[in-house]
Amino acid sequence: MGIPVREIKGIGEKTEKLLARLEIETVDQLVHHYPRCYTTYPEPIAISDIKTGQRCSVEAEISSPIHLKTVRKLKLCTGLIADVSGQLFVRWFNMPYLRNTLKQGERWIFTGTPIYKDGRLMFEQPEYCKKEKYIQLMETFQPIYPLTTGLSNKTVQKAQAAAFEMYREEEYLPESVRKYYDLEPVDKALKEVHFPTGTEHLMEAKKRIIFDEFFRFFSALELVKDREEQALNHYIIPMEEPVKRFIESLPYPLTGAQKKVLSEIRQDFSGTMAMNRLLQGDVGSGKTIVAMTAMYAAVLSGYQAALMAPTEVLAQQHYQNFRNLLSPLGISIALLTGSTKGREKREIKEKCASGEIQILIGTHAVIQDDVLFDNLAFIVTDEQHRFGVKQRDAFMKKGRDPHVLVMSATPIPRTLGIILYRDLDVSIMNEMPASRLPIKNSVVGTSYRPAAWEFIRKQVALGHQAYVICPMIEESEKMDLENVEEYARMLSQALPPSITVAALNGHMRSAEKNEIMERFSKNEIQVLVSTTVVEVGVDVPNATVMVIENAERFGLAQLHQLRGRVGRGKAQSYCVFISGSEKEEAMERLSIIGHSNDGFEIANEDLKLRGPGEFFGVKQSGTMNFALGDIYSNADILKMASESVDYLKKEGYNFQKLHQYSLEKNLNFAKNI
Numbered sequence: 001m002g003i004p005v006r007e008i009k010g011i012g013e014k015t016e017k018l019l020a021r022l023e024i025e026t027v028d029q030l031v032h033h034y035p036r037c038y039t040t041y042p043e044p045i046a047i048s049d050i051k052t053g054q055r056c057s058v059e060a061e062i063s064s065p066i067h068l069k070t071v072r073k074l075k076l077c078t079g080l081i082a083d084v085s086g087q088l089f090v091r092w093f094n095m096p097y098l099r100n101t102l103k104q105g106e107r108w109i110f111t112g113t114p115i116y117k118d119g120r121l122m123f124e125q126p127e128y129c130k131k132e133k134y135i136q137l138m139e140t141f142q143p144i145y146p147l148t149t150g151l152s153n154k155t156v157q158k159a160q161a162a163a164f165e166m167y168r169e170e171e172y173l174p175e176s177v178r179k180y181y182d183l184e185p186v187d188k189a190l191k192e193v194h195f196p197t198g199t200e201h202l203m204e205a206k207k208r209i210i211f212d213e214f215f216r217f218f219s220a221l222e223l224v225k226d227r228e229e230q231a232l233n234h235y236i237i238p239m240e241e242p243v244k245r246f247i248e249s250l251p252y253p254l255t256g257a258q259k260k261v262l263s264e265i266r267q268d269f270s271g272t273m274a275m276n277r278l279l280q281g282d283v284g285s286g287k288t289i290v291a292m293t294a295m296y297a298a299v300l301s302g303y304q305a306a307l308m309a310p311t312e313v314l315a316q317q318h319y320q321n322f323r324n325l326l327s328p329l330g331i332s333i334a335l336l337t338g339s340t341k342g343r344e345k346r347e348i349k350e351k352c353a354s355g356e357i358q359i360l361i362g363t364h365a366v367i368q369d370d371v372l373f374d375n376l377a378f379i380v381t382d383e384q385h386r387f388g389v390k391q392r393d394a395f396m397k398k399g400r401d402p403h404v405l406v407m408s409a410t411p412i413p414r415t416l417g418i419i420l421y422r423d424l425d426v427s428i429m430n431e432m433p434a435s436r437l438p439i440k441n442s443v444v445g446t447s448y449r450p451a452a453w454e455f456i457r458k459q460v461a462l463g464h465q466a467y468v469i470c471p472m473i474e475e476s477e478k479m480d481l482e483n484v485e486e487y488a489r490m491l492s493q494a495l496p497p498s499i500t501v502a503a504l505n506g507h508m509r510s511a512e513k514n515e516i517m518e519r520f521s522k523n524e525i526q527v528l529v530s531t532t533v534v535e536v537g538v539d540v541p542n543a544t545v546m547v548i549e550n551a552e553r554f555g556l557a558q559l560h561q562l563r564g565r566v567g568r569g570k571a572q573s574y575c576v577f578i579s580g581s582e583k584e585e586a587m588e589r590l591s592i593i594g595h596s597n598d599g600f601e602i603a604n605e606d607l608k609l610r611g612p613g614e615f616f617g618v619k620q621s622g623t624m625n626f627a628l629g630d631i632y633s634n635a636d637i638l639k640m641a642s643e644s645v646d647y648l649k650k651e652g653y654n655f656q657k658l659h660q661y662s663l664e665k666n667l668n669f670a671k672n673i
């Protein structure tokens with residue numbers, strides 16, 4: 001383990017705890033906590049000239065004492081600031097000390113993004129700074145870190161500065177590779193990322209750090225691959241008559257793409273090597289039934305099969321689906337998740353070990369040590385980028401070299417797929433069932449919101465349901481949560497009382513989330529206001545409207561996922577992307593998604609639009625969990641890293657050495673495959 005953050009000068013117990021919430025416990029982890037973007041400080045403007053949603057600075061006097069009050073456990077500091085042109089309301093969360101720092105009558109420069117709330121324009125969480133310091137700031141650009149409630153950007157910046165006094169990153173890359181790809185030394189790059197000295201230097205530094213991220217990812221994959229050379233096929237699984245009959249008995253004909261993938265799986269099942277396949281299917285293309293058919297075939301051959309989903313809601317949904325279609329055929333199916341309790345859990349484990357349970361569906365609960373199988377021949381992982389390499393490994397070890405199918409709903413352009421999924425065979429499903437109508441999209445500004453709500457009312461009156469994805473506030477999870485509740489309240493008031501509106505957020509307990517989802521799927525709830533927890537896989541075909549607030553803040557891949565929650569039934573569906581920004585780039589990106597429902601096409605356009613070298617923006621793709629790198633914008637660096645891992649492998653480079661201190665971490669780091 002590295003040096004604890006507590007040993008850094010100026011970090012006390014409170015900051016230590018806050019950092020721990022971001023999974024930062026050591027100095028090494030802190031210096032690898034990269035800024036999520038950089039900001040420059042603008043020339044201050046008059047209060048009368050500020051505009052909603054546009055970051056700005058004002059030089060103003062504090063015209064009222066800063067008032068501290070507690071609202072639902074949140075400590076709220078509020079006050080008024082003024083210049084000759086007007087006055088502005090300001091407020092901060094959980095920074096009670098400001099009452100003593102900011103005194104009435106003093107002049108400060110406040111920087112923030114004005115919002116419109118409770119009928120007035122205001123600054124929420126603005127930064128504050130004295131003029132002399134501000135003039136210096138205007139000449140630099142400042143890192144903005146991912147934060148958590150109570151932890152300010154300033155605190156992280158100070159901690160970084162102190163950390164660098166005691167930390168030096170060791171170079172691991174051979175000089176020849178570094179020179180060949182024109183990469184900076186790692187210690188220099190790391191420092192520059194936190195303390196930028198100029199645009200060009202920062203771009204060079206980020207190139208190196210992103211290269212490192214990708215390099216570690218690929219080399220961790222190499223290590224996993226080395227440990228498990230492709231296995232022989234121990235389980236020949238024919239997909240003959242009974243499987244055909246099952247397919248014929250489905251309430252719909254399979255699409256051409258579904259049939260093609262099934263025939264690829266059939267070949268793998270009867271081949272000489274065990275299957276190791278990625279099924280990349282566009283949102284709603286019907287991956288589940290493909291997996292189910294193959295699992296059914298495995299069971300008919302006398303084996304067990306298991307499916308692991310990333311959330312309880314999804315595991316539950318799969319379980320229902322499987323039961324509807326396979327229980328009548330006499331297949332025994334069980335669900336195992338974190339909320340399966342005592343006796344039931346024990347029983348499931350016993351029956352799984354004895355082979356009585358033929359199909360096990362669950363969350364990562366299925367990879368716990370005491371879950372054993374009798375003859376597990378086939379494992380399916382849903383939404384693979386949510387699981388780490390380690391979890392995938394543990395799942396595989398539940399059987400003796402089982403066939404593996406991983407399913408992903410994130411379309412990735414072919415050129416990138418070849419690099420990223422180097423160890424998997426890839427099947428692509430890009431065809432929607434013929435019975436579906438394409439979703440109608442519109443990209444609008446916030447003034448359209450009342451019309452969007454009215455549209456929800458009309459659709460619900462027709463018997464349909466709607467989702468609203470709530471605006472995000474990046475600074476604090478707590479505020480996100482409040483936001484969802486408040487939004488749901490406002491929407492509920494705007495709609496007739498006969499319409500039930502419910503809020504769903506990621507902080508709820510699983511049981512609570514499951515219950516809301518279940519009520520939504522039974523149409524007891526008509527409108528679901530949610531954070532992005534509904535993003536993956538939720539399947540309620542009666543929902544026909546999706547409204548996404550602050551659409552400009554999401555990556556296109558994520559927007560496509562969210563939109564995919566509608567358009568799953570026979571009725572016409574609609575998606576309204578509400579943009580809080582009128583900036584041209586934001587609109588241009590959103591218009592891509594507004595014009596196309598094809599995930600693969602969107603992914604390609606996204607790649608073209610952003611191209612390499614967009615270094616300053618917020619990460620947009622949301623596709624993979626790299627801290628700094630973005631597989632789209634940094635596709636060129638991704639290629640370099642992949643090539644150099646191949647090259648160094650041939651040269652006999654010891655990747656183990658690179659990962660020896662933190663193999664666990666780096667295997668986890670390679671979260672995505």
Ligand SMILES: Nc1ncnc2c1ncn2[C@@H]1O[C@H](COP(=O)(O)OP(=O)(O)OP(=O)(O)O)[C@@H](O)[C@H]1O
Pocket residue numbers: 252253254255258281282283284285286287288289408409433434435536537538539541564568
């Ligand atoms: N060939 C088909 N014809 C008509 N409906 C289908 C077909 N295949 C699947 N479906 C239905 O389409 C819906 C979506 O399928 P499924 O949940 O498997 O999608 P998915 O590919 O997993 O999408 P996502 O990634 O969004 O979860 C389900 O309600 C399913 O019953």
